[in-house]
Amino acid sequence: MKPRLLDLFCCAGGAGEGYARAGFEVIGVDIAPQPNNRHEFHQGDAIEFLTANWRDFDAIHASPPCQAYTPLGALHPHKTYPDLIAATRDALDDIGKPYVIENVMSAPLDKKRSITLCGGMFGLRTYRHRRFESRLPLAPPEHPKHVALTATRQRKARWAEGWHVSITGDVGTYVGPEAMGIDWMTGDELCQAIPPRYTEFIGRQLLAAIGAPIEGVTP
Numbered sequence: 373m374k375p376r377l378l379d380l381f382c383c384a385g386g387a388g389e390g391y392a393r394a395g396f397e398v399i400g401v402d403i404a405p406q407p408n409n410r411h412e413f414h415q416g417d418a419i420e421f422l423t424a425n426w427r428d429f430d431a432i433h434a435s436p437p438c439q440a441y442t443p444l445g446a447l448h449p450h451k452t453y454p455d456l457i458a459a460t461r462d463a464l465d466d467i468g469k470p471y472v473i474e475n476v477m478s479a480p481l482d483k484k485r486s487i488t489l490c491g492g493m494f495g496l497r498t499y500r501h502r503r504f505e506s507r508l509p510l511a512p513p514e515h516p517k518h519v520a521l522t523a524t525r526q527r528k529a530r531w532a533e534g535w536h537v538s539i540t541g542d543v544g545t546y547v548g549p550e551a552m553g554i555d556w557m558t559g560d561e562l563c564q565a566i567p568p569r570y571t572e573f574i575g576r577q578l579l580a581a582i583g584a585p586i587e588g589v590t591p
């Protein structure tokens with residue numbers, strides 16, 4: 373039986389897909405319906421679901437919404453965005469299972485207990501830095517120097533010229549899927565996602581930490 377990973381705030385499952393590729397059975401939870409998520413899905417509040425069901429899981433991933441920590445929040449001061457990192461961390465610490473919280477670089481994650489992943493580490497054509505916080509000692513790959521130009525507009529034309537692209541806003545589905553390694557989402561879902569390559573990498577370290585077999589690695 374595969375170890376079970378709870379994917380909180382799963383959206384269409386960029387993070388979840390990477391954990392599945394690493395070898396987990398993935399169960400996602402999101403407040404909104406997620407018809408494009410490829411894994412077992414439960415609609416509801418992430419922390420309520422966690423509190424009620426954590427015993428059924430071997431490890432937990434959480435990607436709380438990031439808008440409160442990005443320039444988007446400052447651009448729309450009349451809107452309120454949920455700030456769920458502290459509450460998620462508190463709930464996970466109380467439970468005591470291995471966990472990872474992912475978010476944007478400007479989010480209030482604990483930098484001493486975090487690693488940063490970049491698309492350049494995995495040969496992707498988007499840099500998309502994201503931080504991963506855990507009480508497990510995660511190790512990042514070497515961070516290659518950024519040498520490619522990054523397009524935020526005219527992405528299709530720039531992509532053809534060999535640029536990288538920034539996955540922000542509803543990027544549509546012409547270059548975003550290739551840049552992210554994701555071919556099952558809408559443009560709006562893509563811009564919220566993390567590349568599965570990131571969580572496949574983290575997932576292998578989680579499997580090692582919980583003593584589960586890792587596919588392709590002979591004990």
Ligand SMILES: C[S@@+](CC[C@H](N)C(=O)[O-])C[C@H]1O[C@@H](n2cnc3c(N)ncnc32)[C@H](O)[C@@H]1O
Pocket residue numbers: 380381382383384385386387388401402403404416417418419435436437438454564565566567
């Ligand atoms: C940044 S997205 C997650 C992206 C995902 N990790 C991926 O890689 O595809 C955050 C998600 O949190 C969901 N969300 C917001 N508040 C929530 C809550 N209280 N409980 C569960 N999900 C929530 C949003 O609907 C959104 O889909």
